[in-house]
Amino acid sequence: MRVLVTGATGFVGGRLLPALAAAGHDLTVLTRDAERYDGPPARVVEGDLLDAGSFEAAFExxxxxxxxxxxxxxxxxxxxDRRAAHNFARAADAADCSxxxxxxxxxxxxDALSPHLRSRHEVERLLAAGDYDLTVLRxxxxVGAGGASFEMVRRFVAHLPRVFVLPLPTAARTNCQPIAIDDVVGYLAAVLDAPETRGRSFDIGGPAVLSYADLLRRMARAYGHRLFVAAVPWLSERLAAHWLALFTGIPETVVAPLMAGLDNTVVVRNGGIDELVSVAHTPLDAAIERAIAGD
Ligand SMILES: NC(=O)c1ccc[n+]([C@@H]2O[C@H](COP(=O)([O-])OP(=O)(O)OC[C@H]3O[C@@H](n4cnc5c(N)ncnc54)[C@H](OP(=O)(O)O)[C@@H]3O)[C@@H](O)[C@H]2O)c1
Structure with missing residues (x-):
């Protein structure tokens, strides 16, 4: 099947493409800069989703x-992201992409979602407006080398002394359910061949539900560090984002929206996907080790 992959130069898209190629699909990729694409053989289309008229040929x-x-x-x-999703949905309809x-x-x-998570949900609604069957994985x-959230935590932990007491906003006690990049790619590739997933939304997550503070501790342990976390009520997410950006060298424009979501619980509630496709659930520590090794 000929499949278009947008975000092909990104963290997730770049990992998905080899899996789709291995499954025998013919690939078209969309990027704003064709020179940046270094994935498997594909028809490469240069275009910008913000610029209607520049990218529609990708759907051919x-x-x-x-x-x-x-x-x-x-x-x-x-x-x-609002404009890009709107333009994409219109073009997909016009091209009769099913x-x-x-x-x-x-x-x-x-919940009172952060602007980042609200935006991700808004994109979902905009994409759902099209005539095609939409499958959403949330x-x-x-956890994988190069992922924005993961890299933020990894760079931070890697720079800490071997034993450290870390002050964090109380929101770091919120639960999350990290998932290995290999498992995400497994789900993304599998739903393409599972017609029963057409027109449906699913939550995906790894085997461990834990607080962000515990996730930091698990990461520190992978580096052989001992980390003690102290929840500090007066430490706001905005202030924490500021010094985290300074500490890791990651732009504050990336760190701040992620930190703003620290008090949003992000765990699987609609896990029905595992009844329809079979994907490994990589244990968290194994996923962290692979990611630290650059995998
Ligand atoms: N990373 C995570 O931890 C995580 C967690 C949950 C969900 N997700 C979801 O996974 C998806 C992919 O995330 P990611 O982490 O892989 O993102 P990423 O590494 O930041 O990559 C973003 C991609 O978007 C493309 N892009 C941005 N603006 C564009 C435009 N105007 N026109 C065309 N392409 C554009 C970029 O392509 P070019 O620069 O080549 O044009 C790039 O390949 C997102 O929907 C995100 O919500 C990610």
């Missing part, structure tokens, strides 16, 4: 398309 002959785009590195990411698969974010709309932190 495609029965299905993956939407793996976001603009986290831009301060106006909410408006950009299937779209989107990887979004966990979190309940009834994930929390993805």
């Amino acid at each position: 002959g495609c029965e299905a398309a993956y939407y793996l785009v976001h603009s986290m590195d831009a301060a106006d990411f909410v408006a950009r 299937r779209v698969i989107y990887l979004g974010g966990l979190g309940r709309d009834s 994930a929390a932190v993805i």
